Amino acid sequence: MDNQEADVIVIGAGIAGLSTAARAAEQGLGVVLVEKMSAIGGSSAMSGGWFAFTGTQEQQDAGIEDSIELFRSDLRKVGGYRNNPALVEAYMDNQLQTYEWLRAKGVSFGEVEISSGQSAPRGHSTRIREVLQLLHEDFTANGGETLFDARVTALDRNADGRVTGVIINDDTQLNAVLGVVIASGGFSRSRELLSVFAPEQLSAIPYGGPGNTGDGLRMGWKLGAGMADMSSISGTYGSHPETTDEQQELLTSYYMGGIIVNTDARRFVDESVDYKTLGSAVLTQPQALAFQIFDAPVRAKSHRGIALKDMDTLEDLGHLPSADTLEELAGLVGIPADQLVGTVDKYNAAIRGGEADEVGRTHLCNGVGELQPIEVGPFYAYPAKTLMTTTYGGLTFTPQGKVTDVDGEVIDGLYAVGEVTGGFHGAAYMTGSSLGKGSVFGCVVADTLASSYVGAVNG
């Protein structure tokens, strides 16, 4: 390291830290990005790459009708109206310019799809590793410095209580003139913190970046930071029980026309609700396991290489059993054949108007999309569990990204962005709103710091 002082220290090199760092460096601030692993990425690099934006070129090109009003009301609704309206509003105010900023950095957005918690297609797909690489290159080109294998182990505070820097690997002090930004991700890899805040999630499959052990949460906690949404932490349904860190296998065929049954071949939840709520519902079922059942027309909607929709790769991996009849399929995956046939018959009858749906389902996804009977073979059964990908509760913060304490007072000099924060999502999560929140609030925090710099220089 060239010197022991920076304008800004950013802890963690995922989407949140990289957005903050790149945006701050382009405005002339001296930024040191501190990453405990030997490479950038975190959970962001393992993610599906979906960003939630509205008013974009891609939506216009696809003729999608959406609006800020609908986006806001979807976010509030999926959050159970427990999310902080001021934070949702800050996202609304800044999301389009963040999208434009990412595009200006060279990010290209592909398909726009509807997904969990959305009532209009606004999930914008990206090649997320390329996005992270572009931001890191941009940061470095603007003079930013990155320290790898450098774990921040403590925050430094002066006598006035202002956060003035960090301690790295327990022995190196680094001071920050303007502020320290915690962008260290969640704690999906900490059994200890999960057992404190979300013990039921211990039976989900552990996932997310290996560095996501809640370091930033603990450091903020130690300084008296408030916390929000800790009681809403939930995994995502559904991923194959043998999924690996190298190949994430999340599939949401239920939003494309499938149903979900338990090991007794019975439905137990309205499949159109957000996949975090589904994640909690599946944890209550026998073996915490449920099968996504669908037929050939749903299988035909697969997008190879597109997260949540990629049945082709699952089939290549041998994780998507299929058969010409439902009876055979049930035999293959070891669930009762008579019951599976009965469950599907009942579902089809409800769609044809014969009777009410047994779990109250009326649409494919979040009130949108027409249900189709499951009747054209071959039939498929994807065995899937709840994946503990992300912990959306964390440090409380203002719409400018300043961390607040348990009394709601700003902790001077301390900022937070990304998955380490709480209050934005509320009860559950909309696809794309986490990468979105990392980049949107990353830009907001960087702008806040840049204006405080101008303020300091102008006296």
Ligand SMILES: Cc1cc2nc3c(=O)[nH]c(=O)nc-3n(C[C@H](O)[C@H](O)[C@H](O)COP(=O)(O)OP(=O)(O)OC[C@H]3O[C@@H](n4cnc5c(N)ncnc54)[C@H](O)[C@@H]3O)c2cc1C
């Ligand atoms: C399988 C999967 C699929 C997902 N799909 C999507 C999706 O399509 N869309 C969406 O919006 N969200 C998705 N998510 C959630 C989303 O990816 C994360 O919430 C988001 O990427 C978090 O970004 P972040 O920058 O806050 O944290 P991270 O990307 O996890 O980055 C945090 C970084 O901080 C580092 N760090 C931690 N502690 C320290 C320390 N003490 N010192 C220094 N460095 C430290 C970590 O090593 C890590 O590199 C998905 C998550 C997973 C796991």
